[in-house]
Amino acid sequence: MMLKDKTVVLGITGSIAAYKAAELASRLTQAGARVHTVMTKDAIQFISPITFRALTGRPVVTEMFDLASEYSIEHVSLAKAADIVVIAPATANTIAKLAAGIADDMLCCTVLATRAPVVIAPAMETDMYNSPVTQDNLLELKARDFVIVGPAAGWLASGRDGLGRLSDIKDVLGSVRLILGRDGDLCCKHIVVTAGGTQEPIDPVRYIANQSSGKMGFALAEAALDRGARVSLIATPTMLDEPSGIEVTRVATAEQMLKAVESAMTGADPLIIAAAVADYRPKGTKAEKIKRRGGGLTLELECTRDILGTVKGSFVRVGFAAESSNIVENAKEKLGPKDLDLIVANDITAEDSGFGCDTNQVTIISRDGGIDALPLLTKREVADKILDKVVQLFVQPEPR
Ligand code: CTP
Secondary structure, three states: OOOOOOOEEEEEEOHHHHHHHHHHHHHHHHHHOEEEEEEEEOOHOOHHHHHHHHHHOOEEEEOOOOOOOOOOOOHHHHHHOOOOOEEEEEEEHHHHHHOOOOOOOOOHHHHHHOOOOEEEOOOOOOHHHHOHHHHHHHHHHHOOOEEOOOOOOEEOOOOOEEEEEOOOOOHHHHHHHHHHOOOOOHHHHOOEEOOOOOOEOOOOEEEEEOOOOOOEEEEEEHHHOOOEEEEEEEEEOOOOOOOOOOOOOOOOHHHHHHHHHHOOOOOOEEEOOOEEOOEEOOOOOOOOOOOOOOOOOOEEEOOOHHHHHOOOOOEEEEEEEEEEHHHHHHHHHHHHHOOOOOOEEOOOOOOOOOOOEEEEEEEEEOOOOOEEEOOEHHHHHHHHHHHHHHHHHHHHHOOO
């Protein structure tokens, strides 16, 4: 969402990893950014500008003096329009030129002329990367506030295994989001979000779980990141990709989640609990697999500790209430005992809402009794609505 209507200059230089920039162009475009691709003459040896023309829906700049280009007349116009410049992959040669201020192609000219933040994702052979001059050039660029992402280690086109691969596209995108969000309304805040359903072991094979997919918690974490927060996400095993730029701690049980929340909370501001935490766990996990013996099996369960009830502190506290009846009334009853500023109630029996869906219909109830019944929205939109209220609480805390 935060990339919507942002102007991104995507610089591509002559590395075998240039083909990976196609995914970056596509993902930026899908996220709503206006992507202007600038390719060096070596880059077009590796991948055709037509690919980027098709993926971004915009002309691709390959020549400094192309009279047909809308940018060549005033060659700094792209530099001025940019909200961010991303060079992926960036070769040792382009890095050296940028460090020295050489402006002999359209990409270097654009970087030299822009005031926008610049992200550089190097990709090159290990020895080129490790060479003192490349390292010096990268240090020089860092000192000038360029953001360097990677490179990653792994298999290289030279056949070697080493440092020099273009970082994962999701990591490059993560940096773009961090940079564009850094002036957001949650900037300088540290937010702890929990996500997913806990798993309480019965024996080494089986556990008690629930239907939570973690999507709401992940949406909250990503929305907070896009609004400039530092985000600690404490998540149970889920099928979801770990969002780049977010510190993710994996846990399984309610007890592990409680410990992870306690350790993440040092210095954090709002605690947002989205996870479906087990209320009961088997009393004493069996060390050996329970064998089929015929007849029935009775499991004795004991109460888990209530995370929100245990973690105390004068920070903004947001809980969720997954209800199947008397939604608002049941949710309201949890506000006081859990000392919540907000509780987000959802009807888990509603279609298109709750566990596993990409959409959610929630009612946000605040400590002062305010009730905001939202329409069916995507989980990301719900996340932003919740964060709007969190931001208001920072400006105007409610009396406890
Ligand atoms: N919660 C928690 N620790 C638990 C159980 C729940 O912190 N051991 C949190 C949930 O993450 C959620 C809120 O408390 O933010 C409400 O959870 P919910 O399951 O709706 O309520 P419970 O307190 O468990 O009560 P009940 O299941 O009886 O409705």
